[in-house]
Amino acid sequence: RLQELAEKEVFRTRRDPRFAPLARMYQERLRRVYHLYHEVYRDNLVAAFGELERAGHLELITCAATHGYLPLLGLQREVVRAQVRIATDFHTKLFGRRPAGIWLPECAYNPGDDAILAGAGLRYFFLDTHGILFARPRPRYGVFAPVYCPSGVAAFGRDPESSKQVWSAQEGYPGDYDYREFYRDIGHDLDWQYIKPYVHPSGLRVDTGFKYYRITGKGNHKEPYVPENARQKAALHAGNFMFNRERQIEWLAARMDRKPLVVSPYDAELFGHWWFEGPQWLDFLCRKIAYDQKIFSLSTPTRYLAEYPVNQTVVPCLSSWGNEGYNDVWLSGANDWIYRHLHHAAARMIELANTYIRPAALEERALNQAARELLLAQSSDWAFIMKTGTMVEYAVRRTKEHLTRFRRLADDLDQHTLDPAWLAEIERADNIFPDLSYTYFRSTVEA
Helix, strand or coil: CHHHHHHHHHHHCCCCCCCHHHHHHHHHHHHHHHHHHHHHCCCCHHHHHHHHHHCCCCCCCECCCCCECHHHHCCCHHHHHHHHHHHHHHHHHHHCCCCCEECCHHHCECCCHHHHHHHCCCCEEEECHHHHHCCECCCCCCCCCCEECCCCCEEEECCHHHHHHHHCCCCCHHHCCCCECCCCCHHHHCCHHHHHHHCCCCCCCCCCCCCCEECCCCCCCCCECCHHHHHHHHHHHHHHHHHHHHHHHHHHHCCCCCCCCCCCCCCHHHECCCECCHHHHHHHHHHHHHHCCCCCCCCCHHHHHHHCCCCCECECCCECCCHHHCCHHHCCCCCCCHHHHHHHHHHHHHHHHHHCCCCCHHHHHHHHHHHHHHHHHCEHHHHHHHHHCCCHHHHHHHHHHHHHHHHHHHHHHHHCCCCHHHHHHHHHHCCCCCCCCHHHHCCCCCC
16 A cells, blocks of 8 residues: 555655655655565564674664563563563574573563573563662673673663664754654555554554655744755764764773673664654664774673673662653553553463463363453553553553453463454454463473
8 A cells, every 4th residue: 555655655745856766765665664574684684683693793682571661561470570581482483593682671670580580591681770779789890881680681771862862852863954754654644545444443544654844943834855965964972972982992902901881772663653763873873983983883781791700799870761660651650540440461371370280172262262362461561552642542442351261261261261253252362472371371390
């Protein structure tokens, strides 16, 4: 449909010198992306990333199974263990090798969780700046070298300076006036009858990706987007970022007995989604680092730990990279009601997992589906949406839906009244982790 829309847009703008080149740009971009995804990668981006890792270009890590906010789910340690081990095992299945590290959901860490990471064979994770700086004892090198937790798992801290330069729309690069304006899209701007086939079937206007304006300034007035000007800015900003890292690393290196490490993590959706030129910027940056300077190089956590295997041992503090740095986003008056239900359901899941040792085939299916429903209910997305006030009704519905299905499955198991037809229906609807075993929630699994 997007390719069809591109063809229509090329025709619609054919006599407009401001927008015709942009319509053709999007048309060519869609052709290229389709070819890359369908013909080159055979509709399988997982395999494509796996090839890049095997070639030594990337280091792929896992997350938690359904991005559960672990500090608030951790009333039962079995829950944290299940979220971590399910994700780690699934990653191994997909890529053929176990991940060395994990991105904790929302970078949220609770002291002691590192022991569970160690039990899953993980070697490192990431923390926001204050998670490291408020550790006990305070790390000698701050966030510029990893630290070890008591379990032996390494923690890498986010560098605030390099992070802010990129993600901040006000102070960072993405807010430059020559970059593409995210909030002007033909899905909202054009006549309804014209755009109707390409937006949401319910009649909701949504973004199509066809955006013809640049940021221009802080007001509502917007000028047409000029890709070449934006490209030049991406190159300029990549050079500026590299220059700043050169000076930063030179200063740090003079004060440390090892190579300083600057960890700069970002949400992937920043690159290409919010910041259209983000992938261009990243491409320029990697090339400039490789060819235009000799002060520092790109690395991976595993490589750095191999070069510096001895690091300070500390206990990091409870933290996240969410607003205010702790649990506020996921525990507020807008969403606090969900946790008593999640904790109660988790306790019941653990009890079921401990009780059913050799279940019948139908019982095993029901147990596995109960585990899926609990995992889906535990997703941090729902609490986040309730807090931010966007699509709240949807988030509430999803939370209640999964918890209700879980409770019915648990009741039916207790009462031996399982309905095979209904079970098959929700297995089709909520089919995450097709090989999932309920035994991940057993208390007998070693931490």
